[in-house]
Amino acid sequence: MAQPPYPPEPDDPDDATIADEEWPVAEQYRVQPRSRPPEEDDGTIVIHQDTAPQGPVRRFPPDLGPGLLLALLGILLIVVLVPAGIWLAGRDDDESDAAPTTSSLDTTTQSTGTQTTTTAPPPRTVPELTGLTFEEARALLQPTNVSVVRVFSLESDAPVGEVVEQSPASGARILPDTVVVLTVAPERVTVPSVEGLQRSEAVSILRQAGLGARVRSVSSTEREGTVVSQSPEPDEEVAPRAVVVLEVARPKPPPPVTIVVPRLVGLEAAEARDQLRQLGLRVTQRPAESEQPKGTVVRQSPGPGTKLQEGQAVLLAISTGPARVSVPDVVGLDEESAREQLESAGFAVQIVDEPTETVEEDGIVVGQEPAGGSSTPKGSIVSITVSRFG
Structure with missing residues (x-):
């Protein structure tokens, strides 16, 4: 049985206007209610079409209600967040699997579910290299994949090209790419004789032989600039770039005046x-x-x-002139005592007599010039006055 396209008309005529009153829309957008067509006996529904043209019909969204909105929002969050969480979890697993451990030299690489393990090469023991030639030592080190550096010892007397020192020492444990330094005895150079030559010529000969020169001036009877001695001596064997000390005659000083x-x-x-x-x-x-x-x-x-x-x-x-001496005070002394004191002090004595009527004053010094205690140049004359009775 076919269902009618419209719901049954309400029993209360007022119900037909409730929907119109609850829609707050303009008049031109209102949809006129359609009356229910009469039922035919054969079950056919006839729809009557108005002859007047109708304006466009506006369709309004259904009223979803708050419950349905919350349900849709929850579904949306699940769709977005669940794949993101799965992706992050897989990424963390990849990073933890790819991280190397500090307790082992083995390294593991995670790639599309397959693990590849690479083991670091073990350390090697440095062999004894001293006494070998440089080429022999380098060949012996070649399997260890180390870098070899050669230096020369200017003080070694070993045969040319022989390794005289090594670093690291023999027995040390090293890894590939370690630098091994080998000290090698260099070639020897014969010192030429330059004694008796002029300074410039001697220095030139030494440089041509691959040697250095240091000049020191010395006093000599030889002509100025002449090499009077050298060290090392001629024909000695030395290392390349060794320094030869030359003693050269300096200019003769002019004769003293x-x-x-x-x-x-x-x-x-x-x-x-x-x-x-x-x-x-x-x-x-x-x-x-x-x-x-x-x-x-x-x-x-x-x-x-x-x-x-x-x-x-x-x-x-x-x-600075004569020394000044303090004059002794001789007043009251007899003439002889006064003379002794003054002469002992370095003075010359002059006597001046003065008469007196008192016998007790006879021969007594009653005055002096300069006065006693004054400072007078040594050797000066001191005049004393002596009383004379009768």
């Missing part, structure tokens, strides 16, 4: 200094007590007539 020292005693100090400096001599001086006037040369060393070389020194003793 001889200067005769003049007599300077009795001259003023300034005049004596000028004479010595004009002759090319140096001057040193020191003070000296003397009876000579202050500033006078009283001694010289060396003495007059001595021969000196230019730049040597002459010592001058310059007078």
Whole structure:
């Protein structure tokens, strides 16, 4: 039995207008309700078409309701998140499988589900290489896949090309690509003889032989620039680039100038200094007590007539004048005692008599000049006054 295309018309006529009132749309978009066609006996439904043209019919989305919306949102999240989680989990597994372990030298590579393991080569033992030639040592090291560096020892007396030292030492454990340094005895060079040659020629010959040169100037009777000795000696065997020390005659100094020292005693100090400096001599001086006037040369060393070389020194003793001495106080002493004290102090004594009427004062010093306690140049005259009775 065919189902009618429209739902049955409600019993309450007001129900037909409820849908229209609940749709908040403009009038031109309203759809006129269709009346239910009459049922025919043969079950055929006849649809009556209006002759007037109708405007376009707008279809509205169905009312899904909140429950259906939440269900659709949950399905969408499942569709997106589940594949992403599966992809991340597989990526973490790949990374953990590809990471090398620190406790083993084996390495594992993860590729499309198949594991490939590579084992690092084991370390090798360094053999004893000293005493071999460099070529023999290099051939012996070739299976170990190491790098070989050759250096030369300039102080070795071993045969040419022989390994005299190795690093690492024999017995050491090494890995491929390790650098092994071999010290090898170099070729020997015969030192040519350059004694008696000029400096430039000797240096040129040594350089042509593959040797270095170091020049040292020495005093010699040979002509200036002549090689007077060499070290190492001629015909010695040395390493290439060894240095040969050459002793070369330096220029002869000019003969020394001889200067005769003049007599300077009795001259003023300034005049004596000028004479010595004009002759090319140096001057040193020191003070000296003397009876000579202050500033006078009283001694010289060396003495007059001595021969000196230019730049040597002459010592001058310059007078500071007589020494000053404290005058003894002799007033009240007898004449003889006073004279002894003054002469002992370095003074000359002058006696002046003065009469007295007192017998007790006879021969007594009653005065002196300079007075006792004053400072007077040594050798000066001290005058004393002595009383005379009768």
